[in-house]
Amino acid sequence: MGLLEDKFEDNIIVASFDKILSWARSTSPWFFQFGLACCAIELMATGASRHDLSRIGMIPRSSPRQADVMIVAGTVTMKMALRIKKLYEQMADPKYVISMGSCATSGGPYWQYGYHVLKGVDIVVPVDVYVPGCPPRPESLIEGLIKLQEKILNERPLTKKAA
Amino acid sequence: MIHEQVLKCLREKFPGSIVETEEMPADFIPIYQKNWAEIAAFLRDDPDLRFDSLQCITGVDLGEEGMDVRYNFHSMTHLHKIEIRISVDSENPKIPSIEQIWRVGDWFEREVYDMYGIIFDGHRDLRRILLPDDWEGWPLRKDYETQETFHGIVVPKVKEEWE
Numbered sequence: 001m002g003l004l005e006d007k008f009e010d011n012i013i014v015a016s017f018d019k020i021l022s023w024a025r026s027t028s029p030w031f032f033q034f035g036l037a038c039c040a041i042e043l044m045a046t047g048a049s050r051h052d053l054s055r056i057g058m059i060p061r062s063s064p065r066q067a068d069v070m071i072v073a074g075t076v077t078m079k080m081a082l083r084i085k086k087l088y089e090q091m092a093d094p095k096y097v098i099s100m101g102s103c104a105t106s107g108g109p110y111w112q113y114g115y116h117v118l119k120g121v122d123i124v125v126p127v128d129v130y131v132p133g134c135p136p137r138p139e140s141l142i143e144g145l146i147k148l149q150e151k152i153l154n155e156r157p158l159t160k161k162a163a
Numbered sequence: 164m165i166h167e168q169v170l171k172c173l174r175e176k177f178p179g180s181i182v183e184t185e186e187m188p189a190d191f192i193p194i195y196q197k198n199w200a201e202i203a204a205f206l207r208d209d210p211d212l213r214f215d216s217l218q219c220i221t222g223v224d225l226g227e228e229g230m231d232v233r234y235n236f237h238s239m240t241h242l243h244k245i246e247i248r249i250s251v252d253s254e255n256p257k258i259p260s261i262e263q264i265w266r267v268g269d270w271f272e273r274e275v276y277d278m279y280g281i282i283f284d285g286h287r288d289l290r291r292i293l294l295p296d297d298w299e300g301w302p303l304r305k306d307y308e309t310q311e312t313f314h315g316i317v318v319p320k321v322k323e324e325w326e
Binding site for chain 2: 082
């Protein structure tokens with residue numbers, strides 16, 4: 001540490017505010033409950049005691065205003081797609097989207113003949129992490145969430161972006 | 164058996180209401196839709212039949228043979244059941260409503276209307292039940308064409324090379 005070594009009392013941490021901000025964001029991404037189909041069961045299992053999402057700082061929220069991550073868990077119908085877009089727009093920045101399962105990613109079993117199914121939620125909202133599976137096991141979802149945490153951790157929200 | 168009993172009752176009470184063929188089908192009763200509402204009320208109220216439970220209404224598109232509406236009835240009193248089939252014209256599909264005879268018929272008929280566009284005459288609130296109100300076309304008809312866009316969301320065409 002060079003210059004800063006042995007300068008402070010033992011309860012002071014020195015870091016760049018940029019990094020602190022992205023660290024804080026990555027360790028408490030509250031997720032928006034968005035169970036649409038059977039993936040919601042796995043989402044519930046992930047949140048329940050065996051897999052326990054709260055140990056990585058994730059708490060389910062029922063309102064888009066309080067959520068950072070939207071986990072789209074299940075088949076997105078055309079009727080729901082419009083609502084998803086609306087709810088995504090209601091979330092406060094920074095906001096992230098996880099597409100959970102085949103249906104949300106590509107239409108899943110309905111990708112060819114499902115007249116009412118949106119072929120991938122990325123058509124209406126930007127997706128950060130895709131979790132494959134039908135439905136994905138809680139381990140896969142947690143893997144996806146950790147990937148998202150890595151992504152948030154590597155963000156530098158205060159640094160000026162090169163134009 | 165209940166099947167013969169219903170046939171006999173209907174022939175006595177409503178002559179000419181049954182579609183008479185040389186070999187009568189053994190598991191359902193095909194009837195004309197002319198005075199269907201009165202026949203339905205009779206099926207419910209007759210003390211020997213007493214079909215007090217309407218279990219399902221199904222629409223069927225038979226292609227060139229027109230469309231069918233099929234009713235499954237069950238009697239909680241006598242524990243017997245029967246299926247009634249009524250064919251409707253595909254060009255101008257109309258059938259008397261039984262929504263006020265069995266209250267549960269309300270949503271069943273709305274579902275058949277939603278999927279096949281069959282108009283139930285006398286239904287007090289005939290709207291789409293599952294699809295959005297501004298959906299175009301009747302999805303379970305044979306000649307249904309998927310709409311190209313829905314509120315600006317492009318619906319991908321069927322991928323033909325994957326047949």
